[in-house]
Amino acid sequence: EPEVTQTPSHQVTQMGQEVILRCVPISNHLYFYWYRQILGQKVEFLVSFYNNEISEKSEIFDDQFSVERPDGSNFTLKIRSTKLEDSAMYFCASSRRAVGNTIYFGEGSWLTVV
Amino acid sequence: AQTVTQSQPEMSVQEAETVTLSCTYDTSENNYYLFWYKQPPSRQMILVIRQEAYKQQNATENRFSVNFQKAAKSFSLKISDSQLGDTAMYFCAFMKGETSGSRLTFGEGTQLTVNP
Numbered sequence: 001e002p003e004v005t006q007t008p009s010h011q012v013t014q015m016g017q018e019v020i021l022r023c024v025p026i027s028n029h030l031y032f033y034w035y036r037q038i039l040g041q042k043v044e045f046l047v048s049f050y051n052n053e054i055s056e057k058s059e060i061f062d063d064q065f066s067v068e069r070p071d072g073s074n075f076t077l078k079i080r081s082t083k084l085e086d087s088a089m090y091f092c093a094s095s096r097r098a099v100g101n102t103i104y105f106g107e108g109s110w111l112t113v114v
Numbered sequence: 115a116q117t118v119t120q121s122q123p124e125m126s127v128q129e130a131e132t133v134t135l136s137c138t139y140d141t142s143e144n145n146y147y148l149f150w151y152k153q154p155p156s157r158q159m160i161l162v163i164r165q166e167a168y169k170q171q172n173a174t175e176n177r178f179s180v181n182f183q184k185a186a187k188s189f190s191l192k193i194s195d196s197q198l199g200d201t202a203m204y205f206c207a208f209m210k211g212e213t214s215g216s217r218l219t220f221g222e223g224t225q226l227t228v229n230p
Contacts, residue, residue, distance in 0.1 A: 031215035043159065043205060045217040055215055089157055097214050100147040100166060105159035 002026045004106035006092050012112045013082055021077045021109045023092030032075045033093040033103060034067065036060065043091065049075065050097075082113045116141045116208050120221035127196045128229050134181075135191045135224045137206030145211035148182065148189045149218065154202040162204070165189065167211065196228045 005024045013019050025032050034046040047057040049067050064080045075094075079086055089108045095101045117140045127133035139148070150162040165173045165182050172180050177197075181190045193200055206221040 033217070035218075037157075042222045043207075043218075043220045045219070048215050048217060050215050056217060058217075091159060093159075095215065099214050100209060100211050100216075101214070102149070102161055102164055103209075103218055104161070105151075107156070107158045110157075 004092055004094055004104055006106035006109050008109055009107065010110045012114060015084060015113055016081050019079045019082055019111060021090050023075045023106055024073050025075055025094030026104060028096065029094035030097040031095045034077045035091040035093060037089045037091065084113050087111060087113045116219045118206050118208050118219055118221035120206055120224050122224045124225045126227040126229055129198060130195055132192060132194045133196055133226065135204050135226065137189045137221055139187050139189065139208050141208065143210050147209040147211055149207040150191045151205045151207060152202045153205065198228050198230060200226060201228045202226060
């Protein structure tokens with residue numbers, strides 16, 4: 001069964017450093033997402049991406065975040081200057097282009113900022 | 115804005131028994147979708163079941179079923195014949211139904227433990 005894959009599974013970075021989290025969405029999906037889950041808290045929406053542009057973003061997704069689809073398969077989340085509070089699990093997800101279509105999640109990338 | 119509330123932070127059940135997890139939501143939308151996701155200790159988010167708000171029939175998926183009460187804005191998950199592998203955090207989630215690519219809004223989660 002097709003799945004969303006994410007790398008790295010775990011990354012430790014120093015505060016102020018740039019981080020890039022990578023994802024390969026399911027191949028016939030056209031909507032891509034990033035969600036975040038701080039330890040012990042609920043999953044929060046960051047951004048959705050369609051047709052090579054951001055379609056929606058939350059208030060969390062400020063100027064330090066950016067997303068990109070550099071080629072036909074990868075989808076990346078960049079955090080420009082990490083803060084301690086960016087420590088969280090970051091989930092990439094994808095869905096087909098249809099109203100109400102199920103969103104499928106990757107296994108997550110655990111980011112620790114020290 | 116939509117909100118999703120799961121009022122049970124933790125629940126436990128004996129293996130082979132039935133358990134029901136509660137979820138309520140608040141929305142002014144008439145067309146939407148509801149989901150239950152499971153997050154085992156591996157922390158991956160796994161879809162359990164999906165319900166379209168325009169359907170009166172409750173969704174079922176093997177041992178998992180929902181009780182969808184649209185007027186009450188309630189969407190509970192029933193797990194029958196609980197198995198040890200059902201131990202996980204369960205999240206209820208809401209999606210607006212008007213456009214493609216809508217975001218999911220999650221509840222706080224319920225930690226379910228299945229005891230042998």
